[in-house]
Amino acid sequence: MVEHDALIVGAGIIGLATAYHIKSRNPKADVIVVDKLAAAGQGSTAKSAAAFRCLFYSRTNFALADSSVEFYRHVQSDLDYDLKLRWAGYLWLFDEEEYHKMLPVLTDLSEKGFQYREYDESELAKKLGIKTDFSDDEEAQLMGLGNVHKGILIPKAGFIDVDSLVKFYETEFLKLGGRIQYNTEVTEVVVEPRKPLGMPGEPYFWQDAAVVGAKTTRGMVKAKKTIIAVGAWASQLLDPIGIECFIKGKKRQVFSVKAKTESLRKLLFTKDFTDVGCLPFTILPRPSAYIRPAPEEEALWLAYGDEFPRAFKIEDNPEPEENFYRYGLYQVIVKYFPQFKDCQPFSAFAGLYEINTIDGQPLIFEENDLMVVGGASGSGIMKADAIGRIAAALYNGEEYALLFGDRKFKVSDLGLKNRNIEPEKLVI
């Protein structure tokens, strides 16, 4: 049986970025990617809101997102792949309390040279046509909605076309001679003793054992290194071999509302914030539901990442919930944006966040010839390139990865043993 140098399980954005960087750093290596679905990027990657931002407080977040987005900019401008990058910005709406909490963080960032613009309540009311003060609205108070005190616009942020990004990594990996096998589900990660003695039930605890590949629905695939990049599904493959990955799935839903009325079109195609010609990605004060403009389909996507008591649950086809929109999102959004009155979604989708329950940052580590790459916790699109490069550095046994733009990143910072993550202070 052929033994590959590397088997990568999962052709989501993380598996593909990892495959591409391993192959481009090791042109002679025999690298194979398998995925249970029929094409690339059909798991959570296909369900993403495809938004990115490059302004973070934490050194970890900033390095991962900013270098990845700069690489995507390079792919689009120099390598001729149209990733449909749209620098529409992020617009955060804050109530007074949150704004004052965030002020020192923002001041610090601006002293370091980061750019953002501030809007006050009356400007926002005029530009967005929103209601900013709920002191006369008992219902809003009952719902605990925050008044809009200030808005912060981050210009270095926007959207990307995820399909095109997936296509880029897939095509370039194949061009380098990599192989991908779709419709191939890994059913078991296979462990064998390094020195087999031919005893039944090997390996025993006293034997030195390692992962040697995986059983799939299309037969055994042997590899010197097996790399698990299956997003929210990681524990399904790792629990049976006693590897704790701290990655759990949680459903996230997006509802798309067509901008049919004059007032919604005005909101969607506003030029008041950037010259891109659409609303920025806009985050409400409390609860932090968001509006993601989708000008190409003349729609506005509405979403909220609910926590307690939303279950951690792995589902193959998570469904959007009608009542989540009707009694949840709609009620919140329409209080701020009366333009949405009586709007029903014309489509909706749901996917899984692959949440790293330790600190919400990606995990990249190796144990017994098995690597785990994932846990991007809802920001895998904007961090994928950096994650792929760090995984390739780990594969090559290097202490530091070189991110796009020649920034050094210590590989073990995203590992388990010597993990070193700077917490984020600029949180949504």
Ligand SMILES: Cc1cc2nc3c(=O)[nH]c(=O)nc-3n(C[C@H](O)[C@H](O)[C@H](O)COP(=O)(O)OP(=O)(O)OC[C@H]3O[C@@H](n4cnc5c(N)ncnc54)[C@H](O)[C@@H]3O)c2cc1C
């Ligand atoms: C609603 C929603 C909105 C989001 N919005 C954003 C955003 O705006 N910006 C952002 O950066 N990120 C966003 N994300 C997060 C982003 O989509 C993820 O971080 C990213 O897609 C994770 O990629 P992945 O490759 O780890 O996982 P996936 O894309 O899920 O890839 C895992 C792959 O593994 C395969 N697989 C699983 N089990 C097996 C098996 N046993 N055998 C073979 N193959 C297997 C699956 O089929 C899948 O293709 C969002 C996610 C959701 C759900």
